[in-house]
Amino acid sequence: MKKNLRNHLVYIFLLGIITFNFSASIPDEGMFPLSELNRAGLKKAGLKISEKDIYNPGEVGLVDALVQVSGCTGSFVSPSGLIITNHHCAFSAVQLASTTEFNYLKNGFVANALNQEIEAKGLTIRITDSYEDVSSEVLNAAAAVNDPIERINTINRKRSEIAQRAESSDPSIKAEVSEMFIGKSYVLFRYKTIEDVRLVYVPRQDIGEFGGETDNWVWPRHTGDFSFLRAYVAPDGSSAKYSKENVPYKPKKHLKINPAGVNENDFIFILGYPGRTFRHRPxxxxxxxxxxxxxxxxxxxxxxxxxxxxxxxxxxxxxxxxxxxxxxxxxxxxxxxxxxxxxxxxxxxxxxxxxxxxxxxxxxxxxxxxxxxxxxxxxxxxxxxxxxxxxxxxxxxxxxxxxxxxxxxxxxxxxxxxxxxxxxxxxxxxxxxxxxxxxxxxxxxxxxxxxxxxxxxxxxxxxxxxxxxxxxxxxxxxxxxxxxxxxxxxxxxxxxxxxxxxxxxxxxxxxxxxxxxxxxxxxxxxxxxxxxxxxxxxxxxxxxxxxxxxxxxxxxxxxxxVKEKYQAKNFIPDANSTLRLTFGNIKGYSPVDATYMKPFTTLKGLVEKGNSGLPEFEYPESIKNAWLAKNFGAYAKKDLNDVPVNILYNLDTTGGNSGSPIMNANGELIGVNFDRSYDATINDFAWNENYSRSIGVDIRYVLWIADKIDNAQFILKEIGI
Structure with missing residues (x-):
């Protein structure tokens, strides 16, 4: 979230214009706004880098690699605007690009050169540029208004007015005033928008959607829910609609991928744009x-x-x-x-x-x-x-x-x-x-x-x-x-x-x-x-x-x-599609009596599901051949003697976190979040460490598929593997 605008506003913001005064146990429910990272207990939980390496006003941090891809999250993984997100986040664009002759939805898509990348219709990229508390201005405007309809109209007009004022002072941004707590706090977010997005590499449907709706929201999972996009801008660096003259966007920061992955109980964290939660409702x-x-x-x-x-x-x-x-x-x-x-x-x-x-x-x-x-x-x-x-x-x-x-x-x-x-x-x-x-x-x-x-x-x-x-x-x-x-x-x-x-x-x-x-x-x-x-x-x-x-x-x-007074603390705001951080560990759980779900699935489990004969568990024969030949390359997890496919962890996520980068203690990308377990769908209303588990695709599986199955070695080269 590097700002090349009014850093003094962000500095004041951090000094206390917004003072949520969150408290956190480890692990704790919570999608932390970036201003509160120093209160989250990240170092105690296992973070090895500084909180300032994640977010530091006026400086480049990990947050500058984050993007919002329509209703999902993604992250830059190369200096040339390459983005990793979920297969299901690119699904609509792949569908629009598909025809009966070129069915990319079924067969996947691999562009081996920039000129082969195709327009991702309907997708836009949004990058958080800065934010500023405007609660007083919004609420003061409605303070003397008693009529309920006029109150909400006044609040919405003021939110729109503040956003328009921000856009007038900086035409390169789009602005929104987000409601952090209903009727209580409002924050102005400034965003950079990229309109030209292209499909780079999308795995075939029987990889990206393996298990179909049978496995959706279910663990154990064996889904290659990933895809690669690229952001393009006009030659002068400004946002522009799709054009052959456009060039790859140069992000301020891109994430380093760690092909060694993670182990059980390792500390991890996620940055992303969670949609909406409703935990502070009666x-x-x-x-x-x-x-x-x-x-x-x-x-x-x-x-x-x-x-x-x-x-x-x-x-x-x-x-x-x-x-x-x-x-x-x-x-x-x-x-x-x-x-x-x-x-x-x-x-x-x-x-x-x-x-x-x-x-x-x-x-x-x-x-x-x-x-x-x-x-x-x-x-x-x-x-x-x-x-x-x-x-x-x-x-x-x-x-x-x-x-x-x-x-x-x-x-x-x-x-x-x-x-x-x-x-x-x-x-x-x-x-x-x-x-x-x-x-x-x-x-x-x-x-x-x-x-x-x-x-x-x-x-x-x-x-x-x-x-x-x-x-x-x-x-x-x-x-x-x-x-x-x-x-x-x-x-x-x-x-x-x-x-x-x-x-x-x-x-x-x-x-x-x-x-x-x-x-x-x-x-x-x-x-x-x-x-x-x-x-x-x-x-x-x-x-x-x-x-x-x-x-x-x-x-x-x-x-x-009044609830803050009763519990003698303030709350973490409900998710509202603004940039947040959540953290925890790679961890299994026991959803029902006498059952323990391990936090890793493997190629072996994928092949076993394929033996069921059900159409949603069909997969490329090349996966089975490579597995039988133990052709794992550098992507195997030694204690499993197999390639890990999906991972399970106790982080606090919800809709909108799809495509969020999962990072290790050093801030390196080790997976891509895509789902929750069935028991954790209730996260929107209540989070509990006993049953709240999220699911991601292990980066080792992403790399293995790109290398051994889809011959997308150009991806490995570009991301530095």
Whole structure:
């Protein structure tokens, strides 16, 4: 996180503008902001380098090798912008580059020279440049605002204003104000963005996805979940979109790879961009997850995947088009079911209610606190009672557009038509149409890229069937107007409006409805009308949700503040996609009675899984031949007499840590994080050293595959092996 900007701001920041005052045991839950590394106990835990070698304002450190790759993490491993991350993090770009003729998703991709590297469409690189506490400015702006909707609007406006001000003072950066504690603390992050990213080396699917969904979130694991990308910039070093004239980016720092790997109990740490955790929320929030969000979403995604898998079963083009969507759904639904299992196993809701009752007793025991926070716990309870009352409707609204591609198309067409009609006069409308039509088509291309009519129709039918059964406050007004007599009527309704709509075919839409401004103005159908009805009702609902968000923002600020007083310490902020460090050890565990899971898997285990005959455990024959011949090269682990494939450790990770570099005590890369064990999916709500385990690919397996299987020796040469 080297700053070539206002280092004095970071210096002040470290002196105490943000003073979380974290405490840590070894190992401890926690995704530490970089400003608090000196409080984390890293040296005591086993770190051999200085904390300043990791992060030191004004100087180059390991953090300068870290990047955010869309929703994942990656790290520079060469002076020429080479990045290592996960196979699943590059998956969407590989899918977009694949065709029925060049199926890189199945067969992998190896570029033996720079001019062979291909565009990684949809991927961008973001590098943290600096950060600064802006809590006072944000909260002061809303201090005198009592109306909940206006409060949250004021906070969001101020966050946007601060970010825009930062970008105006330095046009080379992108800025965001992140909420570290809801309603309590806000930090301005400045990022450098690289828009030209290219695929360099991606292993074939039966390596990068070995085990498929059967092994997803499971240990033992044998997955080569890695890929190599390269960042490119314009010849003058500025960020630029994909162009043949662009040159490899020169990072301030790249990580050294240690091919010797690690041993059991070795100290390790991870730098990365963890997504979101929710550990500082009250019991009712966890209850909402357990009763509503997790089961609903998992079941919906399961249904969607069944439809998409069926549609692509005998059609490779359809299979490729839907591959990324299927993978994302499968990952989420298994994660959510793991969370549900974990919530039930440790009965976290009951434990949280117990903690909150004790917190309430503490408030009442202190006159000053009782005066200020006496109604807090009851106010939180009343808030969530209102949330629970319309939970089904909220989840339906949250998923209807992401589930149904044609409703997103209808939304785009309706929005474009409204914008056109707002123009004053026919000539102005025609000019507006011509000015924006290509951007609209580009947006629609993105939707149609993962669209299938049969799938869309089946999912829309399910969504309306579900909504038909909603009662009470969850009942949807637009459905009531239709006077459906049964669930079957909803299915017939979807069939009818889809069959009559020209939106079901992109070519027809582009050549007729979007042919000219008059065609757009004249066209209407029942699908467009349905989207309008849904949107009208959703806007009213969202306004009420915004009011509740404003209430919750204030309540959660108070909740964290009083909880800090109760526990006599501050907390590590929940993960929010900002750069964090977590540390621990290579370590197995006992997930169930009489079972111990070792922290290393090997080629032997991979071959054994392959003997099952299941398609998800198919692997290249060259792996088996090399294993039988003991052709391990320099990558074997001596005590195993085999090449280690995956590793297990007790670090605190979550979504977004995918692709994070796993480093040893000397700050050398020894693996790439990609998953958690099934029991650790609950990490988002609670972390426990007994069951929280994360999974990474051992760097020795990465190097062995590159060397012995894929003949990607250029990678080894570039990274200095």
């Amino acid at each position: 019991a009712q929030y966890i209850a909402y997850q357990q009763q509503f969000l997790l089961p609903y979403t998992a079941d919906l995604y399961d249904f969607q995947n069944q439809q998409m898998l069926t549609a692509g079963k005998d059609d490779l083009a359809t299979e490729l088009a839907l591959a990324t969507r299927i993978k994302r759904n499968a990952n989420v639904l298994k994660n959510y079911r793991g969370k549900l299992k974990g919530l039930h196993n440790i009965d976290l809701v009951t434990e949280k209610y117990k903690e909150d009752r004790e917190l309430e007793q503490f408030i009442r025991s202190k006159t000053e606190l009782n005066t200020k926070y006496g109604t807090l716990m009851n106010d939180i309870d009343q808030h969530y009672k209102a949330v629970f009352e319309v939970a089904k409707k909220e989840l339906w609204f949250n998923n209807i557009y992401s589930s149904t591609s044609l409703l997103r198309v209808a939304s785009a067409i309706n929005s474009f038509k409204i914008a056109v009609l707002k123009q004053n006069g026919v000539k102005a409308q025609e000019e507006f149409f011509k000015l924006n039509i290509e951007e609209v088509k580009k947006h629609l291309d993105g939707i149609y890229a993962s669209y299938n009519l049969t799938v869309d129709k089946a999912i829309a039918q399910k969504m309306l069937e579900d909504a038909y059964e909603f009662g009470g406050s969850n009942k949807l007004a637009f459905l009531t107007k239709q006077n459906f007599l049964s669930k079957d009527d909803t299915k017939q309704y979807i069939n009818s409006i889809f069959d009559k709509s020209k939106l079901t075919n992109k070519e027809t839409l582009f050549s007729s409805i979007l042919k000219d401004v008059q065609s757009l103005k004249n066209y209407t159908d029942e699908l467009l009308s349905l989207q309008k009805e849904i949107n009208t009702e959703m806007l009213v609902f969202n306004e009420e949700q915004k009011r509740r968000e404003g209430i919750l923002n204030k309540l959660m600020g108070d909740y964290v503040a």
